[in-house]
Amino acid sequence: MKSRHLRAQAASFCFILPALTVLALLLLYPVVTSIYYSFTSKHLIKTGYEFVFLQNYIAVLTDKEFWTSFLTNIKWTVTSLFFQILVGFFAALALERIGKGKSFFRTVLIIPWAFPSIVIALSWKWILNGVSGYLPNILVKLGICDAIPQFLSSSALAFPVLVMINVWFGAPLIMVNVLSALQTVPRDQYEAAQVDGASPLQSFLHITLPHIRIVMGLLIVLRTIWIFNSFDMIYLITGGGPAGLTQTVPIYAYNVGWGLKMLGRSSAVTVLLLIFLLLVCALYFRILDKWEKEA
Amino acid sequence: MGRKKLLRRGWFGSTVSYVYLSILAVIAAFPLVWILLSSVKSKSELAGDPTIFFPSHITFENFRIVFEQLNFGRNVGNSILVAGSTTLVAIAISALGAYGVVRFFPRFGKKLTRVLVTTYMFPPILLAVPYSIIMGKFGMMNSRIGLVVVYMSFSVPYAIWLLVGFFQTVPIDIEEAARIDGANKVQVFYKVVLPIVAPGIVAVAIYTFINAWNEFLYSLILINSSEKATVAVALKSLEGQEVLDWGVMMAASAVVVIPSVIFFMLIQKKIAGGLAAGAVK
Numbered sequence: 303m304k305s306r307h308l309r310a311q312a313a314s315f316c317f318i319l320p321a322l323t324v325l326a327l328l329l330l331y332p333v334v335t336s337i338y339y340s341f342t343s344k345h346l347i348k349t350g351y352e353f354v355f356l357q358n359y360i361a362v363l364t365d366k367e368f369w370t371s372f373l374t375n376i377k378w379t380v381t382s383l384f385f386q387i388l389v390g391f392f393a394a395l396a397l398e399r400i401g402k403g404k405s406f407f408r409t410v411l412i413i414p415w416a417f418p419s420i421v422i423a424l425s426w427k428w429i430l431n432g433v434s435g436y437l438p439n440i441l442v443k444l445g446i447c448d449a450i451p452q453f454l455s456s457s458a459l460a461f462p463v464l465v466m467i468n469v470w471f472g473a474p475l476i477m478v479n480v481l482s483a484l485q486t487v488p489r490d491q492y493e494a495a496q497v498d499g500a501s502p503l504q505s506f507l508h509i510t511l512p513h514i515r516i517v518m519g520l521l522i523v524l525r526t527i528w529i530f531n532s533f534d535m536i537y538l539i540t541g542g543g544p545a546g547l548t549q550t551v552p553i554y555a556y557n558v559g560w561g562l563k564m565l566g567r568s569s570a571v572t573v574l575l576l577i578f579l580l581l582v583c584a585l586y587f588r589i590l591d592k593w594e595k596e597a
Numbered sequence: 598m599g600r601k602k603l604l605r606r607g608w609f610g611s612t613v614s615y616v617y618l619s620i621l622a623v624i625a626a627f628p629l630v631w632i633l634l635s636s637v638k639s640k641s642e643l644a645g646d647p648t649i650f651f652p653s654h655i656t657f658e659n660f661r662i663v664f665e666q667l668n669f670g671r672n673v674g675n676s677i678l679v680a681g682s683t684t685l686v687a688i689a690i691s692a693l694g695a696y697g698v699v700r701f702f703p704r705f706g707k708k709l710t711r712v713l714v715t716t717y718m719f720p721p722i723l724l725a726v727p728y729s730i731i732m733g734k735f736g737m738m739n740s741r742i743g744l745v746v747v748y749m750s751f752s753v754p755y756a757i758w759l760l761v762g763f764f765q766t767v768p769i770d771i772e773e774a775a776r777i778d779g780a781n782k783v784q785v786f787y788k789v790v791l792p793i794v795a796p797g798i799v800a801v802a803i804y805t806f807i808n809a810w811n812e813f814l815y816s817l818i819l820i821n822s823s824e825k826a827t828v829a830v831a832l833k834s835l836e837g838q839e840v841l842d843w844g845v846m847m848a849a850s851a852v853v854v855i856p857s858v859i860f861f862m863l864i865q866k867k868i869a870g871g872l873a874a875g876a877v878k
Binding site: 530 | 610611613614615617618621622624625626627628629631632635643644646647648689690691693694695696697698700701702710711712714715716717718719720721722723724725726727728730731746747749750753754757781782783786807810811812813814818828829830832833836843846847850853854857858860861862865
């Protein structure tokens with residue numbers, strides 16, 4: 303009897319074994335080796351390397367460029383996330399409200415989500431091109447700008463424009479998830495509130511928000527991580543320029559690892575990045591836990 | 598008196614909603630429209646007044662250059678191969694895993710969201726360093742199989758997350774009835790559960806394919822010959838040319854982005870609820 307039970311257990315375990323293997327080999331193991339290499343002088347091309355203890359961390363933490371990148375990264379994440387949520391949330395509310403054309407708008411609005419990062423980069427670079435881009439030229443033609451604005455190479459515009467492109471890309475995901483969260487709000491509560499004479503704003507604040515806040519919370523956690531880690535978009539659009547103004551930590555790590563070819567030091571940068579994200583997420587999860595208990 | 602009626606109270610709100618959505622729709626669709634229009638404009642037209650919206654005549658010269666001179670078809674083939682293999686392997690692993698968690702390890706399932714969020718936290722740029730070292734060690738640098746292996750790192754967690762929601766909708770009674778009829782766990786999975794969740798699995802498979810098709814960083818780091826390059830990296834290399842030909846770049850972009858957009862539109866309704874469902878549990 304006991305051996306049958308054990309065999310059943312083993313069969314159940316076989317279902318999740320491949321997935322666990324992937325997680326262990328492709329996520330856990332690389333993170334451990336990254337931590338290991340962060341204490342060595344590992345080079346991209348040279349074969350030999352030695353243990354250098356904290357030297358990489360000291361080099362990174364005393365590098366002014368690292369801290370500038372870190373601040374840029376926080377600015378990038380906070381502004382992108384704020385505007386993505388603002389645009390996406392109101393788009394979801396607007397979609398909930400309209401009757402005809404809901405499915406049309408929904409389908410058109412998610413287009414950016416499907417864009418590969420390289421196509422995001424090329425298409426926006428072409429639209430904003432400082433010589434023959436559509437948008438800069440139309441702004442001049444309409445008399446809004448005197449000279450052709452250099453959206454991606456001017457030090458005043460590059461960062462905000464990059465954030466706007468990120469909002470264009472990320473708002474649809476927020477919209478779609480808020481929209482499906484809105485469907486989970488029980489409708490009888492709205493009816494009860496209306497009978498009690500609640501205004502739409504009151505029912506929004508006291509019924510809608512409390513119901514969707516856990517989904518929103520998780521969404522914010524995921525988006526924070528994703529935007530903080532995002533490499534492609536910045537690398538492909540500005541490459542961190544002009545003059546390092548849009549350089550975030552992932553770009554800095556790439557430049558150290560593949561530009562300077564110092565993989566050990568690059569690992570130290572990414573380990574610091576991971577530690578920071580772990581701290582931020584621990585904080586988020588404490589808040590989410592509290593909400594879940596209240597719910 | 599339903600929620601819909603309540604939310605739709607007043608014409609003012611609806612009008613504002615329509616105006617807001619229309620503005621967003623124009624912004625959302627503009628890059629795609631501009632890619633398509635630019636890709637069929639002639640060289641002289643692209644060099645002319647950039648504010649002229651529609652092409653005066655349509656030419657497919659740019660597409661001809663993309664496929665005949667740049668041999669982009671080869672890169673499309675690479676991407677189909679890599680993204681297709683990634684999808685097949687990832688879905689097999691994830692379907693088993695998601696079902697296993699839902700049915701046999703429900704207590705672990707409650708923590709699954711956290712585990713998957715944690716995997717999401719590892720910066721791709723952090724993983725890129727050990728991947729390039731490990732692939733070098735096993736002689737899998739510049740190998741499409743190596744790329745498929747690396748793509749599991751994001752495909753499997755994503756797919757499990759989405760699939761868990763679909764497997765949870767399968768009523769356990771049906772499975773128990775099959776068990777009483779003498780089917781074992783594996784038979785129940787193949788003959789009873791899979792057919793029920795098949796539409797969900799197809800949607801997740803398409804999503805996995807799009808993500809692999811769109812991927813850039815690992816492909817950039819692990820593949821270093823243009824023969825084996827995926828579409829994303831091949832597109833990037835067009836930008837490195839001395840004379841930038843935007844017509845050609847937009848034609849190649851169109852080839853890459855159109856399948857993504859079409860497939861995504863087909864599955865978006867099925868995928869969208871996934872995150873919310875995962876969070877509500």
